[in-house]
Amino acid sequence: LPVSLAIFVCEAIRLALEAENIESRPIWKPMHMQPVFKGCECIGGEVAEELFNRGLCLPSGTAMTEEDLTRIVWTITERARKPRQPRNAGTGASRSGH
Numbered sequence: 494l495p496v497s498l499a500i501f502v503c504e505a506i507r508l509a510l511e512a513e514n515i516e517s518r519p520i521w522k523p524m525h526m527q528p529v530f531k532g533c534e535c536i537g538g539e540v541a542e543e544l545f546n547r548g549l550c551l552p553s554g555t556a557m558t559e560e561d562l563t564r565i566v567w568t569i570t571e572r573a574r575k576p577r578q579p580r581n582a583g584t585g586a587s588r589s590g591h
Contacts, residue, residue: 499547509572520548
């Protein structure tokens, strides 16, 4: 996927998970992209940048149940594939409600 489409897809998945009260987050920004390291020498980094631009951290852990996993997979495969329209769609209301 092109980066712009990958970002859109990741955000759609993140929002679908959030709507189901399932926590996810973008992948951590690579060290060489952190402001504190601006101007420092970096060898490589392309793979880390690709992962950062296209990746999403999903729930994981030893305490996850089969039910948890099924719910996460269902949300990604069903909800993220068919994004819902915002509640105020077509009402002329903005995101801020004004």
